[in-house]
Amino acid sequence: MSAHAESYDPNVNYLNRDWSLKSWLLTLDHKRIAWLYLISVSVFFAIGGFFAMLIRMELLTPQGDLLSPDTYNRVFTQHGVVMIFLFLIPSIPAVLGNFLVPLMVGAVDVAFPRLNLLSWYIYTVAGILVILALITGGVDTGWTFYTPLSSTYANSQVMLVAIAVFVNGFASILTGLNFLVTIHTMRAKNLTWGKLPLFIWAMYATSLINVLGTPVVAITLLMAGAERVLGLGIFDPALGGDPILFQHLFWFYSHPAVYIMILPAFGVISELIAAFSRKKIFGYTFIAASSVGIAILGFIVWAHHMFTTGMSAYAATVFSALTMLIAVPTAVKVINWTATMYQGSVSWETPMLYAVGFLGLFLIGGLTGVMLATLGLDIHVHDTYFVVAHFHYVMVGGAIMGFLGGIHYWWPKMTGRLYNGSISKVSAILVFVGFNLTFFPQFLLGYMGMPRRYHAYPEEFQALNVFSTAGATVLGLGYILPAFYLTYSLFKGEKAPANPWGAMSIEWQTPSPPPLHNFVTPPVITEPYDYEHELIKEQIAELKKHVKPQEVPLG
Amino acid sequence: MIEMLKGYLPEMLDNLPLFPPQASTMAGEVDALTFVWTAISLVSTVIIVAAIIFFMVRYRRRSFDELGGGELHAPMVEVVSMAIPFVICMAMFVWGAKIFIDLERTPKNAVEYLAFGKQWMWKYQHPNGLREINNLTVPVDTPIQLTMTSEDVIHSFFVPAFRVKQDVLPGRYTTIWFEATKTGVFRMFCAEYCGSEHSLMGGKVTVLPKNEYDAWLRQEEPERADPVSSGEQLFTSLSCTTCHTGDSPRGPALHNLFGSEVKLASGESVTADETYIRDSIVNPRSQIKEGYAALMPTFEGQVSEEQLRDIIAYIRTLEGPPVAAPAGSDAEVALAISADGPSAEPKTTVPNSTEPTEAALSYASAAMVGGQ
Numbered sequence: 001m002s003a004h005a006e007s008y009d010p011n012v013n014y015l016n017r018d019w020s021l022k023s024w025l026l027t028l029d030h031k032r033i034a035w036l037y038l039i040s041v042s043v044f045f046a047i048g049g050f051f052a053m054l055i056r057m058e059l060l061t062p063q064g065d066l067l068s069p070d071t072y073n074r075v076f077t078q079h080g081v082v083m084i085f086l087f088l089i090p091s092i093p094a095v096l097g098n099f100l101v102p103l104m105v106g107a108v109d110v111a112f113p114r115l116n117l118l119s120w121y122i123y124t125v126a127g128i129l130v131i132l133a134l135i136t137g138g139v140d141t142g143w144t145f146y147t148p149l150s151s152t153y154a155n156s157q158v159m160l161v162a163i164a165v166f167v168n169g170f171a172s173i174l175t176g177l178n179f180l181v182t183i184h185t186m187r188a189k190n191l192t193w194g195k196l197p198l199f200i201w202a203m204y205a206t207s208l209i210n211v212l213g214t215p216v217v218a219i220t221l222l223m224a225g226a227e228r229v230l231g232l233g234i235f236d237p238a239l240g241g242d243p244i245l246f247q248h249l250f251w252f253y254s255h256p257a258v259y260i261m262i263l264p265a266f267g268v269i270s271e272l273i274a275a276f277s278r279k280k281i282f283g284y285t286f287i288a289a290s291s292v293g294i295a296i297l298g299f300i301v302w303a304h305h306m307f308t309t310g311m312s313a314y315a316a317t318v319f320s321a322l323t324m325l326i327a328v329p330t331a332v333k334v335i336n337w338t339a340t341m342y343q344g345s346v347s348w349e350t351p352m353l354y355a356v357g358f359l360g361l362f363l364i365g366g367l368t369g370v371m372l373a374t375l376g377l378d379i380h381v382h383d384t385y386f387v388v389a390h391f392h393y394v395m396v397g398g399a400i401m402g403f404l405g406g407i408h409y410w411w412p413k414m415t416g417r418l419y420n421g422s423i424s425k426v427s428a429i430l431v432f433v434g435f436n437l438t439f440f441p442q443f444l445l446g447y448m449g450m451p452r453r454y455h456a457y458p459e460e461f462q463a464l465n466v467f468s469t470a471g472a473t474v475l476g477l478g479y480i481l482p483a484f485y486l487t488y489s490l491f492k493g494e495k496a497p498a499n500p501w502g503a504m505s506i507e508w509q510t511p512s513p514p515p516l517h518n519f520v521t522p523p524v525i526t527e528p529y530d531y532e533h534e535l536i537k538e539q540i541a542e543l544k545k546h547v548k549p550q551e552v553p554l555g
Numbered sequence: 556m557i558e559m560l561k562g563y564l565p566e567m568l569d570n571l572p573l574f575p576p577q578a579s580t581m582a583g584e585v586d587a588l589t590f591v592w593t594a595i596s597l598v599s600t601v602i603i604v605a606a607i608i609f610f611m612v613r614y615r616r617r618s619f620d621e622l623g624g625g626e627l628h629a630p631m632v633e634v635v636s637m638a639i640p641f642v643i644c645m646a647m648f649v650w651g652a653k654i655f656i657d658l659e660r661t662p663k664n665a666v667e668y669l670a671f672g673k674q675w676m677w678k679y680q681h682p683n684g685l686r687e688i689n690n691l692t693v694p695v696d697t698p699i700q701l702t703m704t705s706e707d708v709i710h711s712f713f714v715p716a717f718r719v720k721q722d723v724l725p726g727r728y729t730t731i732w733f734e735a736t737k738t739g740v741f742r743m744f745c746a747e748y749c750g751s752e753h754s755l756m757g758g759k760v761t762v763l764p765k766n767e768y769d770a771w772l773r774q775e776e777p778e779r780a781d782p783v784s785s786g787e788q789l790f791t792s793l794s795c796t797t798c799h800t801g802d803s804p805r806g807p808a809l810h811n812l813f814g815s816e817v818k819l820a821s822g823e824s825v826t827a828d829e830t831y832i833r834d835s836i837v838n839p840r841s842q843i844k845e846g847y848a849a850l851m852p853t854f855e856g857q858v859s860e861e862q863l864r865d866i867i868a869y870i871r872t873l874e875g876p877p878v879a880a881p882a883g884s885d886a887e888v889a890l891a892i893s894a895d896g897p898s899a900e901p902k903t904t905v906p907n908s909t910e911p912t913e914a915a916l917s918y919a920s921a922a923m924v925g926g927q
Contacts, residue, residue: 286633363604
């Protein structure tokens, strides 16, 4: 690293050293690969969002009058497939994780930079396959691909999408492997496990699930494909197979996949709450250990998706109890984050608004999750809009709030630019309000009995559906705004200092944007979130010099 | 403007019922569980959100370089915040499990109806063989068990007013039970996504007062014979009688089969339930009984799901020792049995089979299914 320090030019950073297309497409720099991912996941978020908009427009009226039933079935399937496999699963790990894991452990890059680039190309191939499937007729099995509907009966591009998900799995596995090895072997001197930021702990836990769980879903979809194409009897009873076996295999991955989506958000929220309270996170050890604990427990609760399949009461009660157990550490985390603000120095910057928004929404998502784990109640609301509302509170209210909060927090580090504070706060509030308007009515719809994946519905459900669609409009606006002001800031935004928030974490010790090899001088390693350390006082004093007195933000 | 609103508002509220009707014995129990969970959730949410807002305002950053206080040491907070959710979750788990077990355990006096799901319709069959499509008519205050199967993909039988739901699977039988407490017409949905017309695969459950139901049953002419007789006819016409008579070395007798333990050639032991009998007809070589050769051909594609049910209904009525086979061919014996019908069965424990009556009655008593 000293070699780089000698040749260090403060005007050259990882972005402006070379703008050629080739330098981007063949880059081995984890920070640039993060950008490749950010652009790709944003494109897929827009595609998935477009499908969501079609769904909400169709559901404005009880008659299925906007889209044909087959089109509607394709639209909601594609919304799920695109959002889950191409947006949510890669979002935080592949964008923020790629950018931050080496920075946060004080390394020059990830352990296997070439594999890292390869994983983006694999993801891109999977994305192209999905787009190909959309163009050539789409897919209508639901993102869950339940057999024998998917393996025998569906007439759509099931194989193409199954192959895409299979291929995409390799991208997840490679990224996960890369992070595991990086965190194990490339930590800076003195950066022991107990000093790692909680975001790193979350990435570690997520990577474990990615490496252990993804092969299962890949093989399962391959088997469904083999049944579809070769007529091998695995899941279709007409061929001697067992349709419930598919559900067991599918959820064995897809339930942990929920934690692939939410654990990274936990990591982001831990960073945000500590930074904007300027206080050591309350219960560091508990949060770190519970991330890994949840990752492991997450593998033994899958059958709570299947309580209505007619499974034995013994199995059902075991899975219900285990699911309840996993809820306990999750509840404690929410209390940890809240208690961190106690006696803190709480600033109301945009990322913090996302973080507290996350707390509120995730709380509702979590509580309704425990309700769903309760056997007698689940039977009634299973496969209704209650479930739809619940998982959107967790996936959108949790994972996407975490992603947006993280993007707003690390944007100055990634780009070297500041964005407009007021408009970004407006958009954070729009997202929060719009989200609740969209999805809260769906809890009521679900309890009233409206089943999910319905293209047309009885009239008594209309009023709440109108609320939901109105809310989705507000939510959509909240999502579109950042695309504009963040892009604007890329070109016109004010230059960002190294540590614009006055946050205590080692990625803020290097300039914004960082140089090619991340650090100019070896970073100072402290206890995690040590806001009593001299270093943070120096950094804030330094920051104050650069701000004109009338502009000093109190937050 | 205000007048318009006044006229419109009650209509809007009418169209905004936030709760499904409670029309079964289980509905109140499920709702009570939901109410308590909702109350717990509400209280927790209010406490946490109040704390967040209070901390955000009370500890809002006062100056640019203000730092938070030192690390909060409050191990008790963590212990308590772990203990409270744990205790609540476990208590609610037990309550929820109890309701689930009640939903699983069909009352002994339940009357068995059949349901067949197929893309995209529901077919029902009453104990007397009467069939209905998409609309199921049942008597009030009577425990009803539906034995269901699918002819293609997975469907799910869901009646919100009863708070019950059960997936309907191809290749096996699942059951659901309910006891309607209110008369009226209630919506029924297919809850498991099943392809193009999934959202139209709904129907109604019409609950009638008992006397009206009986009158209705009498008035509706069953279009076909009762299940047991139909099953018996099939049993003959499909030549099942050739082997399954009791003294044939080719196939085991089926008397007293239902509910018994069967030792398979593979060494396994299985209980002869309805799914076992169904599998033995459509995929016989998967579970050959010990001591027999794998001779039986599959009847897959030759019998519909409804016909399978008829055959099972018939096999369920076969009780007592098999009829002693007189000298002669198996086929003759079989004909002798089938000519007499189920009422000519050897004496059984079913009380009302003592009077020679229509097979429907004997089937009705056979349809009183026990708990599992």
